[in-house]
Amino acid sequence: MSQPSSEPARLLVVDDNKVNRMALSRHLELQGHMVETAENGKEGLEKFSSGMFDLMLLDIEMPVMNGFEVLAACLKDPELRQIPIIMTSAMEELDAVVKCVELGAEDYLTKPINPILLRARVNASLEKKRLRDEQRKLFRTFATKEVAEELLRTGFSLGGKQVTATVLFADIRSFTSIAENQDPVETIDLLNRYFSMMFDAITDNNGTVNQMMGDGLLAMFGAPIFFEDHREKAVRAGLKMLERLKEFNQEQCEQGKTQLHIGIGIASGKMTVGYTGTQNRAIYTCIGDTVNLADRIEEYTKEALHPLIIDNYTREGLPDDIKLDDLGRIIFKGKNQAVNVFAVRGE
Amino acid sequence: MTLLDMNTFNELKESTGEDFIKELIGTFFDDAVVQMNEMKIAIAAKDAETFRRAAHSLKSNANTFGATELASLARELEMMGRENNFEVGNRLEVLKEAFESVKKELSELR
The missing domain is CATH 3.30.70.1230 (Nucleotide cyclase, GGDEF domain)
Structure with a gap:
């Protein structure tokens, strides 16, 4: 298997199921990332709001606050919406996944997680985020922050x-x-x-x-x-x-x-x-x-x-x-x- | 006949490591007992949401280890929970038996 080089990132895994949390964290740690976990949507949103993470893997089906609600809250926040979110779900929840991607989730993965797909999707999302950050920085150098944001939003x-x-x-x-x-x-x-x-x-x-x-x-x-x-x-x-x-x-x-x-x-x-x-x-x-x-x-x-x-x-x-x-x-x-x-x- | 899809199981083992998978199997066993118990109580309390959620988690974990038969039994119960249908008949007993067989096989692989 080819190992695309990637910078270690800080990732947040949100899943109410312990087996899923353990398996996902293990895969991601072996891929060189630093991982933290949360057991439900509410805890996940609180941790994610700290702004310390580069990416979140978010389960849809959860008690207290489901993945859909967490996603919506993140997209409303001008800072958090810049950080990619990958939805994780069972195969038969594809309808819900499609809704999340339409709403603004970066990507999705079905469970059980395939480690090769996991690596590819996480790295691609991190790379896209890096490019977007760079583009934003460049825009801000030559245009104003407001114009840069409007350009990124409306093209x-x-x-x-x-x-x-x-x-x-x-x-x-x-x-x-x-x-x-x-x-x-x-x-x-x-x-x-x-x-x-x-x-x-x-x-x-x-x-x-x-x-x-x-x-x-x-x-x-x-x-x-x-x-x-x-x-x-x-x-x-x-x-x-x-x-x-x-x-x-x-x-x-x-x-x-x-x-x-x-x-x-x-x-x-x-x-x-x-x-x-x-x-x-x-x-x-x-x-x-x-x-x-x-x-x-x-x-x-x-x-x-x-x-x-x-x-x-x-x-x-x-x-x-x-x-x-x-x-x-x-x-x-x-x-x-x-x-x-x-x-x-x-x- | 094996109850596990060995491709899935071996892939998991190879990608996460031998020591880790022992720990993961242990967590699966512990949680499955809790989940089946929750399902039993939820039926008595006519609590479809808890029932559905427990079945959903058990299904998810069974799939992780390639226990496809166990997963489809759990999935069937999850769907019933979704439809507020508590007429589960002997499905919980069948589920428990399937789990015990998977447990036996995974314990041997451990």
Whole structure:
């Protein structure tokens, strides 16, 4: 028999029948895995919820809580649903097994267990999990966590939908001259430190950093996953960005290094979101008047000499503790109508 | 005539090891006595769920060792439990006899 190499994994065997538990554990231990057991569904779910396991072998027919109920509970949990579950059952329970696989079980095995099939199914499930984890990690590096999860859940397709959300643009003031006057390695390092700081401020407020263009960034609030207070969250993220930058500049100043100054423009309203590009190379982004307005407002921060400016619709979504200055009505390039904008003074 | 499907039994023995299978057989014997007792009590109490479950476990274990005849007797009782049918006649006695024969054979193989 060929012995496919596999990493030792932590497995949970849930079965009310002692002979089954013993035989399954023995097979799996001989295959190099670490095994724990549970005698009924309830105990199994409790142990599995610890998040310590790479895979669960779950009997269907059990007292207290049957395998079907355990499976359903695991699939409802965003973390547990990532861990493969293999159903084990008697041959004549195939109807129930089919139901479990349709519901989301990774695979199934009939009892008595055939050790060769057991090895193959467990290893295949662990391998699939490993690939999925890797894919998720990769997605999260290049897309945001939210976009990654949506991609994994619904798959990729070009095209958009209309939503109401908030867009935030941020840009570093006179970055070109900063870049010209220092070593490229140092510039990249400076940018990376800057972005990591801004990302934290944005994601802490449920925002999604969508694009980075040179020294600029675009973040969305309320899309791809909608939440009611997207306007407030965006403004709080903007304030947090400025606060973090202030600390950053203090450190830079102490070390005699370059300080950064930014402008942030925020606008809310209807926009089209979705994947644009080609089948091979695409990004999740947003387009529309609202997005253009946020961009224009960001540019206007230079002229207005205020780092954080928002439009009127964003203002309407803010609680009283956020202090604003009315900057009046401004006619932006490419717009016919004047737009009332506000400078955010602080919380 | 052998009561065990020797292919199944040997496969189990070879894949789990001699010492382990002795322990596993012991557990099967102990649990079978409990399961048959549960079935008897469940009939008297008209408790179809307990009856069915005990028969199900006995069937499962019999299959593990390749005791196909014993397994099909247990399975028949499991189905009756599923249908709430307690008219088991002498099936429990037949089951017990089948178990004793399997026990004898497995003890010799042990």
